[in-house]
Amino acid sequence: MSTPAMARRGFLKGALGMGALAAAGACAPGGGTSAAPSKLAKPTVSASTSAKGEITIWNRSGDLFKVFDAAIGKFREAHPGVKVNHLAVDIDAKLANTLISGTGVPDGSFWDDAKIGGQSEHLYDLTDLIAPYRDKVAPYKLSVNTVGGKIFGVLWDLDPGLLWYREDILQDAGVDPAGIGTYDDLLTAARTIKEKDPKTKPIHLDKNPFLGQLWLEMLANQQGTSLADAQGRLRLESAEYRRILTWIQDAVKGDLVTHAPYLEAADINTLDGGQQVFVPWAIWWSFAPQQLLKATKGRWRAAPLPAWTPGGARSGAMGGSSFIIPAKAKNPELAWLLYEFLCFTEPGCTAVYGPNSIYPGGLSTSVPSFTPALKPDKPLFKPIDALGGQDLWKVAVESAATIPAAAPIPVWWAQSVDYLGDNTQRLIEGKMSPDDVIAESAKKIQRNLIDRA
Structure with a gap:
């Protein structure tokens, strides 16, 4: 079934498999890890003319993959020197084991917030990179991606x-x-x-x-x-x-x-x-x-x-996902540039949530966690006919602003x-x-x- 809810259905399917992560040796949030996470410094290249290289990015298949594929096209326009291999992968079956084995690791991947804390030893510490945006993301999203004072996810959606x-x-x-x-x-x-x-x-x-x-x-x-x-x-x-x-x-x-x-x-x-x-x-x-x-x-x-x-x-x-950069990624700096564009810029948020060929009215199953994009009077997706033309964006954004901070899952x-x-x-x-x-x-x-x- 090809529907807007498949993105959320993917979360449910993935979260049901969380027990397998524990069996694979994931550590509980706040409990320490067997190795110190690598810290990713600010990329040495950021200008569209100087960023060059190739990255492999994993995403779940389905409509959400198509949305991100189109949004990544906008990133390619801004960074023509970066080749992005965007792959549809069974993340729930492959990602945890790939991180643990260190073989065939992507440069970045979509992942459920519920799983990020348990695999932090295999991920880049993104604290310094997220620092300029700390005051511009929903407190809930920041808190569930923080383990031991370090941030391991690039903060994407908010599900009020x-x-x-x-x-x-x-x-x-x-x-x-x-x-x-x-x-x-x-x-x-x-x-x-x-x-x-x-x-x-x-x-x-x-x-x-x-x-x-x-x-x-x-x-x-x-x-x-x-x-x-x-x-x-x-x-x-x-x-x-x-x-x-x-x-x-x-x-x-x-x-x-x-x-x-x-x-x-x-x-x-x-x-x-x-x-x-x-x-x-x-x-x-x-x-x-x-x-x-x-x-x-x-x-x-x-x-x-x-x-x-x-x-x-x-x-x-209720639920939510972010992006991770594995500690063994070949080109982590370029992966960060991609995720920074998608999550923390106006063109990126618009490319993901705004009207597109997949969803002519825009993606309406979540809202960005980037608060500058959460303007009630500047909707990224259109009013929904199936809700009698209601402006769901305004209701969701105003509700999202009240969500309290939380703890890592x-x-x-x-x-x-x-x-x-x-x-x-x-x-x-x-x-x-x-x-x-x-x-x-x-x-x-x-x-x-x-x-x-």
């Missing part, structure tokens, strides 16, 4: 969480979306809609343990926390996680939840059938009304996520889904309490993952 809702159903029920300022307000709105139409179960909760945990982390990030701190220490036993899990329990007990797997048939049917009305999810859910929802195309809208407390952050990050995160992700599903099914989820998950994550690392 949004509240997707059916505008027509809210209007019929007399619910003003602007009045949904907190998660308690969301429960109240869901009850109002259910009173109007008892067959609705308005709020989507995902049935996939991995996605459910990724979603949980978005809600935790909203509150300025995450499953582990910068030193890799578990912080699940907290008021923030208890608040989320208790809210889930309240929604379930109120019969306000549709528990369905992400955009599979059961999910699509209830979305199109009016049973689901609210989907608190990442920006990449925009794929659904554009490509999958037929009966309700044009009726969905996006708003900032509710806050957990009045005045709190109205968004959190621990290498054991995907393995923890066997505990926290599974137990969150049991909570939704009414088989566990919030305290049970926290106590049992924390015990097993600490014993089986952290203490063994």
